[in-house]
Amino acid sequence: MIENLLQVKGLCKSFGAVQANKNFNIDIMRGSVHALIGPNGAGKTTALNQLSGELIPDTGLITFEGQNITRLKSYRRSRLGIARSFQITSIFEKMTVEENMALSIISKSGHNFRFWQNGLLTSQVRTELGDALESVGLFERKDVKARHLSHGEKKQLEVGMALSGKPKLLMLDEPMAGMGPGGTVEMSKLILRLKETMTILLVEHDMEVVFALADTITVLVSGETLARGKPEAIRANEFVRAAYLGDD
Amino acid sequence: MIDNKRKKTVVLIGTICLILLPVVATILGHEYFISLFSRILIYSLAAVSLDLLLGFGGLVSLGHAAFVGVGGYVVGILFYHAYEAEPIFGIIPGSENALIAIPCAVLISALFALIIGALSLRTKGMHFIMITLAFAQMIFYFSVGLEKYGGDDGLSLYSRNQMAILDLSDDLQFYYFCLFFLFTFVFFIYRLVHSRFGLVIRGVSLNERRLQTLGVNSYNYKLVCFVIAGSGAGLAGALLANQAEYISPGMMHWTLSGELMVMVLLGGLGTIFGPIIGSIIFILMEDILGMYTEHWMVYMGPFLVFVVIFAPKGLFGLLAGKKDSDD
Numbered sequence: 001m002i003e004n005l006l007q008v009k010g011l012c013k014s015f016g017a018v019q020a021n022k023n024f025n026i027d028i029m030r031g032s033v034h035a036l037i038g039p040n041g042a043g044k045t046t047a048l049n050q051l052s053g054e055l056i057p058d059t060g061l062i063t064f065e066g067q068n069i070t071r072l073k074s075y076r077r078s079r080l081g082i083a084r085s086f087q088i089t090s091i092f093e094k095m096t097v098e099e100n101m102a103l104s105i106i107s108k109s110g111h112n113f114r115f116w117q118n119g120l121l122t123s124q125v126r127t128e129l130g131d132a133l134e135s136v137g138l139f140e141r142k143d144v145k146a147r148h149l150s151h152g153e154k155k156q157l158e159v160g161m162a163l164s165g166k167p168k169l170l171m172l173d174e175p176m177a178g179m180g181p182g183g184t185v186e187m188s189k190l191i192l193r194l195k196e197t198m199t200i201l202l203v204e205h206d207m208e209v210v211f212a213l214a215d216t217i218t219v220l221v222s223g224e225t226l227a228r229g230k231p232e233a234i235r236a237n238e239f240v241r242a243a244y245l246g247d248d
Numbered sequence: 249m250i251d252n253k254r255k256k257t258v259v260l261i262g263t264i265c266l267i268l269l270p271v272v273a274t275i276l277g278h279e280y281f282i283s284l285f286s287r288i289l290i291y292s293l294a295a296v297s298l299d300l301l302l303g304f305g306g307l308v309s310l311g312h313a314a315f316v317g318v319g320g321y322v323v324g325i326l327f328y329h330a331y332e333a334e335p336i337f338g339i340i341p342g343s344e345n346a347l348i349a350i351p352c353a354v355l356i357s358a359l360f361a362l363i364i365g366a367l368s369l370r371t372k373g374m375h376f377i378m379i380t381l382a383f384a385q386m387i388f389y390f391s392v393g394l395e396k397y398g399g400d401d402g403l404s405l406y407s408r409n410q411m412a413i414l415d416l417s418d419d420l421q422f423y424y425f426c427l428f429f430l431f432t433f434v435f436f437i438y439r440l441v442h443s444r445f446g447l448v449i450r451g452v453s454l455n456e457r458r459l460q461t462l463g464v465n466s467y468n469y470k471l472v473c474f475v476i477a478g479s480g481a482g483l484a485g486a487l488l489a490n491q492a493e494y495i496s497p498g499m500m501h502w503t504l505s506g507e508l509m510v511m512v513l514l515g516g517l518g519t520i521f522g523p524i525i526g527s528i529i530f531i532l533m534e535d536i537l538g539m540y541t542e543h544w545m546v547y548m549g550p551f552l553v554f555v556v557i558f559a560p561k562g563l564f565g566l567l568a569g570k571k572d573s574d575d
Contacts, residue, residue: 078463091455104462112464115445
């Protein structure tokens with residue numbers, strides 16, 4: 001049995017005259033790190049937004065664990081186990097680190113129409129919060145407002161929030177962007193650790209990171225899938241070199 | 249339950265002042281202040297309910313007065329039919345009983361909020377502002393068309409609602425009646441914004457897209473928030489009809505929505521207690537400056553600009569300390 005967690009067939013998305021994705025295909029194998037690379041404007045984030053449900057494709061089919069989710073709302077996909085982080089860090093800046101994490105934990109439960117009990121003191125939050133903060137190394141910083149965190153810490157928090165509820169598929173949109181060398185190493189370690197328990201779709205510009213982490217790479221150029229294969233094969237592919245990697 | 253000392257002190261002093269106000273007014277022989285402050289308490293209630301939308305839900309509604317009006321009209325219409333001994337549509341008897349009229353007013357404004365919210369919350373930003381305004385104006389003109397209940401001129405009630413134990417037509421007792429509702433509502437809202445629901449609602453206003461990718465169907469939360477705020481405004485409307493012994497379409501005119509918004513901004517957006525200070529200042533200025541000129545807004549305007557620019561968390565932020573109110 002081929003263990004494809006997520007399958008995308010013939011995805012098309014246009015914004016007016018701009019065709020952001022043309023016949024985009026991707027199959028993500030369970031338990032793998034699948035990298036999606038491509039030059040700026042190739043339609044990587046647009047593709048990701050359609051996988052997370054923030055954009056609905058014009059045509060095409062997305063299946064997750066055999067279920068058609070092409071038109072499913074983003075909150076429903078999240079509950080099926082699809083989580084994502086954003087290219088531009090997307091956290092709740094005015095809340096504390098602890099509140100951010102608590103919010104991501106309670107988001108996973110069916111409903112939160114609890115009007116009386118303190119949001120941080122619910123049993124579910126109490127049991128998971130400490131571990132969740134610990135796993136991304138932010139326990140010491142829990143009372144700090146998120147906007148006062150460093151750029152790297154914000155990224156860590158964002159990934160930590162995506163991880164709550166133990167997603168099956170984690171989509172990371174340029175997790176290394178803007179990070180120093182130290183941060184990149186830390187994040188790579190985290191991704192390798194996460195790989196053991198979940199499938200990861202990695203959109204990344206840093207080629208060293210991609211070739212070090214990915215099991216499979218899909219190259220997207222001008223909205224179309226240019227190549228797909230193992231890192232070695234992609235590195236050797238002359239079309240990819242011409243279009244993207246730079247012919248050296 | 250309030251963690252910051254200075255904030256606690258401000259709230260405590262404010263509470264004591266409001267409780268003692270009628271006593272002091274009576275001693276000084278200014279009984280007029282009791283009824284003036286009853287009105288202030290009622291506007292405070294409406295402003296606090298609007299703060300839940302503006303300050304926590306990030307939902308800029310310019311139609312909040314509609315629910316005040318609906319609450320007022322429910323009390324007025326029930327009273328009218330009881331007085332005329334003529335059932336509404338020939339089946340529903342009217343009522344002068346506060347314990348029937350006020351809950352009815354709250355329920356029916358909640359129902360209006362549910363319908364209006366369900367439709368308006370499908371839009372965002374500017375469209376949301378405009379659609380709430382449009383609904384409020386629709387209800388306003390509908391009330392103007394209610395010839396039976398005075399149309400344009402409104403309807404005088406012959407007295408306030410009746411109630412066992414309390415005599416609501418006594419201004420002193422009515423003041424404490426209003427104060428009870430204000431305190432209860434504020435306490436409820438305070439617990440609400442710190443609850444699990446409140447955490448989600450604040451998340452919606454800060455970063456709705458993120459929250460959806462975390463698994464929250466934000467629409468439902470916004471709708472519940474809208475209904476709670478609408479019920480609060482309906483309660484205020486029911487009390488206002490009693491206080492003035494009069495209802496009119498003016499209660500739901502968009503200018504009242506605007507005034508409530510000014511009270512919230514003046515007192516402090518997203519501070520819960522702030523809008524009470526806002527409505528005290530607003531109505532006192534209206535009352536005092538209004539004696540000298542009908543263009544008292546000329547003074548109010550620059551004052552509001554000053555507060556909004558120099559005190560982002562309003563007057564309450566200034567009193568309670570900026571750092572803590574910045575949550």
